[in-house]
Amino acid sequence: MAEQEPESTITESVQPEIPTRRVKRIMKLDKDINKVNAEALVVITHATEFFLQFLAEKSALVALEKKRKTIKLEHLRVAVKRHQPTSDFLLDSLPMPAQPSDQQLLKDRAKSRANKKPVPVGTRKIDAFFQKFT
Amino acid sequence: MVEEHDKLLPIANVGRIMKHILPRNAKISKEAKETMQECVSEFISFVTSEASDKCHKENRKTVNGDDICWALSSLGFDNFSEFMLRYLHKFREYERHKAEQNKASSSEDKDEVTSYGVGLQPDTSAPIFEFQILDKGGSSSSANLK
Numbered sequence: 190m191a192e193q194e195p196e197s198t199i200t201e202s203v204q205p206e207i208p209t210r211r212v213k214r215i216m217k218l219d220k221d222i223n224k225v226n227a228e229a230l231v232v233i234t235h236a237t238e239f240f241l242q243f244l245a246e247k248s249a250l251v252a253l254e255k256k257r258k259t260i261k262l263e264h265l266r267v268a269v270k271r272h273q274p275t276s277d278f279l280l281d282s283l284p285m286p287a288q289p290s291d292q293q294l295l296k297d298r299a300k301s302r303a304n305k306k307p308v309p310v311g312t313r314k315i316d317a318f319f320q321k322f323t
Numbered sequence: 324m325v326e327e328h329d330k331l332l333p334i335a336n337v338g339r340i341m342k343h344i345l346p347r348n349a350k351i352s353k354e355a356k357e358t359m360q361e362c363v364s365e366f367i368s369f370v371t372s373e374a375s376d377k378c379h380k381e382n383r384k385t386v387n388g389d390d391i392c393w394a395l396s397s398l399g400f401d402n403f404s405e406f407m408l409r410y411l412h413k414f415r416e417y418e419r420h421k422a423e424q425n426k427a428s429s430s431e432d433k434d435e436v437t438s439y440g441v442g443l444q445p446d447t448s449a450p451i452f453e454f455q456i457l458d459k460g461g462s463s464s465s466a467n468l469k
Contacts, residue, residue: 228388274399
């Protein structure tokens with residue numbers, strides 16, 4: 190099991206945290222792959238854990254730069270872009286970011302909905318005011 | 324039929340591994356965690372495919388540990404490759420030792436306990452086998468990355 194270590198070290202144990210059966214299933218999705226021996230499975234599993242930790246760390250760094258406490262997809266995207274080998278195979282697979290104009294529209298709608306408070310009983314509406322004079 | 328979740332690693336494991344490396348107060352959005360799941364599956368497929376291609380070219384049917392290490396290096400993950408080669412070397416030593424132990428116990432021959440620099444404990448059923456990759460002066464995984 191991985192332990193809590195200072196930031197500059199990564200501890201690996203012979204018992205990976207990722208289930209090797211699932212890793213094997215993912216590998217088998219590719220029909221071109223014939224056989225994979227036990228040691229290869231263990232190595233790829235550990236490498237994957239290492240990769241995950243690496244991505245997490247880099248994303249956290251980006252979030253920190255942007256003064257955010259929550260690591261978001263956009264931080265992961267920047268982290269991927271910054272590491273060429275990762276970017277080469279991963280950038281196109283990342284989900285598309287929501288368009289800024291769409292996001293703003295959604296935010297505005299949500300805001301106006303939230304602002305609609307029920308009016309107290311007996312309140313005159315402005316329509317009534319104008320109707321008086323017609 | 325392959326279920327969607329079969330193509331991904333369990334999100335609980337993904338979340339746990341991330342939490343180990345991040346500071347205590349760090350939060351990860353659900354979207355980011357789910358994307359991480361997909362990223363690691365891509366990584367597995369990508370590296371395995373590269374290793375498999377090498378085997379095909381060399382007329383070998385079975386991908387082994389060295390092929391994975393080679394693929395990591397070939398794809399630009401030199402730091403990972405270096406780390407995994409060392410791990411592989413120790414793993415093979417451990418396997419060899421285990422095989423020798425089994426042989427020795429079956430022939431009722433008590434060998435001396437050999438000491439290994441990696442802290443192997445052959446007596447325990449779940450051996451503790453740890454070693455660390457130390458920082459080379461940058462952040463833990465950025466050293467020597469292109």
